[in-house]
Amino acid sequence: MPVVAIVGAGVIGMSWARLFAEAGWEVRVSDPRPDLAELVAEQLAGLPATAVADPAAAADGADFVQESGPERIELKHELFAALAANTGEDVVLASSSSSLLPSVIAEGNAAAGRIVIGHPFNPPQLMPLVEVVPGTETAPETVDRAVEVYRALGKLPIKLRKEVPGFVGNRLQKVFNDQAMYLVQQGVIAPEDLDELVKASLGLRWATIGPFESMHLGGGPDGMRHLVGHVGSQMTFEIGHPDREHLEDVFEDVERVYGTGAENYREHVEQRDRATRAILGALDSAGARK
Ligand SMILES: NC(=O)c1ccc[n+]([C@@H]2O[C@H](COP(=O)([O-])OP(=O)(O)OC[C@H]3O[C@@H](n4cnc5c(N)ncnc54)[C@H](O)[C@@H]3O)[C@@H](O)[C@H]2O)c1
Structure with missing residues (x-):
């Protein structure tokens, strides 16, 4: 062994x-x-x-x-x-x-x-x-x-072909999570609504096809080239960054929604793991996983 x-x-x-x-x-x-x-x-x-x-x-x-x-x-x-x-x-x-x-x-x-x-x-x-x-x-x-x-x-x-700070997964996650905190701080959306929004759109999409395949399909038969030149041409706004010195309100909001403490943590982890297993099983059944 x-x-x-x-x-x-x-x-x-x-x-x-x-x-x-x-x-x-x-x-x-x-x-x-x-x-x-x-x-x-x-x-x-x-x-x-x-x-x-x-x-x-x-x-x-x-x-x-x-x-x-x-x-x-x-x-x-x-x-x-x-x-x-x-x-x-x-x-x-x-x-x-x-x-x-x-x-x-x-x-x-x-x-x-x-x-x-x-x-x-x-x-x-x-x-x-x-x-x-x-x-x-x-x-x-x-x-x-x-x-x-x-x-x-x-x-x-x-x-990875070479090292880079945060590697790839966490670099992508950083961009995404920073923007999520920024939008909550700016009063655009509540944390629980942002979570539901992601689960019902990007989360589900990215479990089946990655960002590049998604961009390629989003452009129709002409692919990513068309998407970037067409819809992408209007995505030129500044996205902003969260104010990291003043995240207390965000923390309080998230704690209000999801709770705190060891027992609460255990319950949430169990629910997350159950749902993750179900999704992996479904992807396996669809032959959609390497
Ligand atoms: N938590 C995450 O989401 C996550 C995801 C991927 C990778 N990581 C990485 O995994 C590593 C561990 O993270 P974690 O979240 O499990 O942290 P953690 O705080 O839960 O666990 C760290 C453990 O290391 C122990 N420790 C302290 N000194 C030690 C020593 N000298 N020798 C051996 N163990 C010692 C601590 O007692 C503790 O049990 C980190 O490098 C982290 O970056 C974390």
Whole structure:
């Protein structure tokens, strides 16, 4: 049975842990949190998973490492130094980081060739995408091996040609979320209405065809060329940016609509996961998923 070390047992790490364990990997979960053993026993009950607090010990003898610790560069440097020193020459050291460049994570690391970003969307257990982002020193074999492992887990790994801050998914998300906050701040729409608007239009569309295919179809038989020259020619207005210093009203609005607290969070996550599974199942039935 192959062994994976999951370093960081937060939202993302625990979801990776379940995914790997259900795919037949022996999982070692590492985290300094004092309740680690209870967390693993409770959330990964019946699966081949153990709690190993020390990351170096968790990585020792592992075939693959998926780091999902806090998004702080000094901590990632420290962790990757320990992971590099305690793994074999052919072991991929993947980071789930949402924004840190792989070249920066690998700075000064003797195993820079083995370091790569394997960025999931939350929750990794359900969301198909993993962005595989090489740094300037990442070896091509590292990228190939990471792609192979993620594919075997049932994920859709997409390789970026080069690193860029925020990678692709989060750059797109940033533009979109900034505009959503701006529109609420400007009093154009309420957060709950914006959410419904997106679910009933762009969300559904983008689950079936991406932005480029959508633009191409939107232009009719003449395709994207026609759309951009025709409807697109009027889309020249400035879109504005949210005032990040004054988001309190937006936070309060969102909390009023969706609530707060652990129990409320659990209920919302369950509903989200149920709906995500249903959509993935429907796309599978329609043969609309790679
Ligand atoms: N939350 C998301 O939506 C999301 C999505 C994709 C990627 N990511 C990335 O995944 C990583 C983890 O994010 P998260 O949301 O799970 O964070 P989180 O705060 O839920 O979990 C981080 C975990 O790391 C642990 N930790 C602290 N110090 C550590 C150390 N020295 N060694 C090992 N573990 C340590 C913490 O105890 C905590 O359990 C980040 O790099 C983040 O950018 C997050």
